[in-house]
Amino acid sequence: HEKYADLTVLAKDLNKGNEDAFDYLFRSRYNRLCNYAYMIIRDACSAEDIVQDIFSAIWQKSDRIKTETTLDSYLRKAVYNRCIDFIKSEKRKYPLSQDPVHVTLREDDPEPELMARLENNIDKLPGQCKRIFTLVAIEGMKYREVADALELSLNTIKTQMKIAYRNLRE
Numbered sequence: 001h002e003k004y005a006d007l008t009v010l011a012k013d014l015n016k017g018n019e020d021a022f023d024y025l026f027r028s029r030y031n032r033l034c035n036y037a038y039m040i041i042r043d044a045c046s047a048e049d050i051v052q053d054i055f056s057a058i059w060q061k062s063d064r065i066k067t068e069t070t071l072d073s074y075l076r077k078a079v080y081n082r083c084i085d086f087i088k089s090e091k092r093k094y095p096l097s098q099d100p101v102h103v104t105l106r107e108d109d110p111e112p113e114l115m116a117r118l119e120n121n122i123d124k125l126p127g128q129c130k131r132i133f134t135l136v137a138i139e140g141m142k143y144r145e146v147a148d149a150l151e152l153s154l155n156t157i158k159t160q161m162k163i164a165y166r167n168l169r170e
Helices: 007-015 019-041 044-060 071-093 112-123 127-138 143-150 154-169
Strands: none
Touching: 007 019, 007 071, 019 044, 019 071, 019 127, 044 071, 071 143, 112 127, 112 154, 127 143, 127 154, 143 154
């Protein structure tokens, strides 16, 4: 849909309840948002549930979607907030559980020993530093995207990444 290359057109069509606009938004963003949610909560089923709930809410409230912010920022912020709520509810259920954000090793990694040490050292990073490092280095998000998603300054992201790299080098 070249028509929806302009996100303001997409947002306006969503506000009108246009099913094609919603279908385009869902198909073009669903997988990316599921991956983003998974990087935060590390639970694939729950990540999909969160994203599906967000799309359901968007469809139900399509006439009230604001176009002042971009749809991508809106979606990422919605996913992030729902993931934080999920983490909080999980911590209430399982107070001794570990932070769900961690790097998962693949079986086909060329140097499993080195990767295991790296994963161990990433897990030792302070909470916010670890989350930022995971989003940037593992998920491949840009510093600005992470800053927007976490509502932090760009300088905070840069500083936390410097801390993470310094700790990992040691």
